[in-house]
Amino acid sequence: MLGRLLKKLESRTSPLLGPNVKALKFWGLLLPENVKMRYFYLCMHILVTVFTATEYVDIWFVKSDFNLLLNNLKITMLATVSVVKVTTFLCWQKKWKSIIEYVTRSDLVQRNDNNDLKNSIIDKYTKYCRKITYFYWMLMYTTVVIVMTQPIYKFISSPIYRETVKNGTESYMQVVSSWVPFDKNTVVGHIFASIYQSYAAIYGGGWITSFDTNAMVIMVFFKGELELLKLDCAEIFGTESKPVSEDTALVRLKSCHKRYVELIKYAKMFDSVLSPIMLLYMFVCSVMLCASAYQITVETSAMQRFLTTEYLIFGVAQLFIYCWHSNDVFYASMDVMQGPYNSLWWNRGKSRQKEIQILIGLLNRSIVFSAGPFTDLTVATFINILKGAYSYYTLLRQSQEGAATN
Template identity: 70%
Template sequence: MRLLKKLENAERPLLGPNVKALQFWGLLLPKYRLKRYFYLTMHFLVTLFTFTECVDVYFVKSDMNLLLNNLKITMLATVSVCKVNTFLYWQKRWTDIIAYVTRADLNQRNTKDEKKLALIKKFTLYCRKITYLYWFLMYTTVVIVVAQPIFKYAFSKNYRDNVRMGTETYLQVVSSWVPFDKNTIIGYIAASIYQTYAAIYGGGWITSFDTNAMVTMVFFKAELELLRIDSGNIFGNIGRPVDKSIVLRRLKNCHRRHLDLVKYAQLFDACLSPIMLLYMFVCSVMLCVTAYQITIETNPMQRFFTTEFLVFGVAQLFIYCWHSNDVLIASEELMKGPYESTWWSHTEHRKDLYILISQFKKSIVFSAGPFAKLTVATFISILKGAYSYYTLLSQSQMK
């Protein structure tokens, strides 16, 4: 609990742990030149390692099991590299998004409205839950990937005997190419150290980027729901109407907030959309490959490890689609806000209210390139596609 409290930041009550994770793993580059070069070097080494994974595909193409293991890890690593490189390239965009989320969140926390405060508390607690649960799931996956060779050597006598006789090679942490013989003890240890470093650092990349993006999506939903409450209170209550000057100020405030919301949602989508397009394709193949490995794997321990990897892959895509779907629903229901006010008793503001409603008609939804929207329906379509690929792969292996 003390560690979790240290992650909090009073200046960023919503994004505190997420921004600290981005800073710790070097996605938000520090101002100091030495630290900046240090993180850029770390990024380069992991990017180089991902390239060696791709090269290794050529050398293991004759072994179906090794090829599938390589593909599922390499494709996930490729997405991670793209996430980080785009984040670094669009650093200014991402810092603007983070600054907007922090600024808008702090403005809403200054309210005295108990209903809004309860909603803000609810969303903040939810953001902490998905952040810490996602970190736990990712780091569990990393530990399993790193420990898998040790477990197999410790609990499989046949594997130990085969390695000693030279009929089977050492199981790698992550399949990758190295410019030396990794089947010797020294070569294997050296390759394992580099592979472990890449797995741990790559896991940090994924958790910091994904949880920041997910919490930002939750913020957009929260801001839409808070905006609906405020637009419903433009004219006050039936028994307690407000002055015309206050009405005009509230109308302008709601209009400005929605303009900012649409602007930064589009900016966020521009940064995330190319990554999600790549990830949708990668996830389809990864889920297919992992599901196939579960069916052909005979070792219970190996099957458990593969199943955990499958759960992580499904959860990663599902969380994105689920939260994007929530934002879409909240933006479509925002129009109800002005109609929930006492608009009928203020006919002189009918034109202003109509302009506000027209502004609220703009739907906010995140996409995966120009081809698909990130929704639950899209997630189901991806699962259907992955199952189709799995069936095709299974039938081709049976022939």
């Protein structure tokens, strides 16, 4: 059954981005042409955005409880990133569609080349894209399910909690801490609040998974395209056993030049729509990792500790995957210039050798995605963020211990 479901996510017209494009359409990031459905998705987006605003309002009411404040803050900031992702995706819809069309078009051209070595590379990164997409979906919705079922689990498993809720000394545990314009500590109020909070958690999870996996697969494509371009550059003049004519070599050289220029164009466009979000996310991730690490050390409930740990793993994985794949693109871009050097340039005339030198000069540049104007998305940046988050955690722990001592 699972196999059939996964096959339905595939697309012949988009063999690489098939599941990702379908997820973007399902969650309304790629708006449909139908006007009614378009307004339906816009209304769904507005409802979740309003819900995120109520999370900020609730911060005021829980500010006296430091643990609740940290829990609300980290979830609210992650929800804010999700809202920003969707808002920018809708505002830059034309750019995103242009990038997706370029990836699909270029991928199909390479798949139809009937080159065994290139096909093995394409198959390898396609399988990798499927694995990371489905793993990320599973990780996200495991988090969502845990968040949604935690209040029910606590009510069923803890007699003390049930008793304190009944006598009014403790409030109902919420799915996600948020403000509502009615009393959510009554049974009816709690049910309605939980339904709205669960809807926001599910739909917000859909936003995150569809946006992030689409961006990650596009990064993998850029790396794969650079590797394939390196192979094509090495075969501009054919092989020693099968050299090609001057005219064929010129056509291949022009093709490599055109492909690289187009790749640079869309890599810059991709960076322009992703960079502002990653800048915000790096700040949010630092706060989220710091808050989660602190809660794990002070939390006494095993369920709460497990939930916080899973939430921490998701936050670390989310940032790491971006930095890792951007790092891969960077090193692939530094290596692509070796392609022309591996060609049979040495047995051609001076005019062709000069053209190869021009191509090498064009390829001699790095491609790396950024987080605003301040830093690049690399593994080194990821490590620095972890170090910063640990420093914030240490300061937070010391300040709370000092306050408790006083």
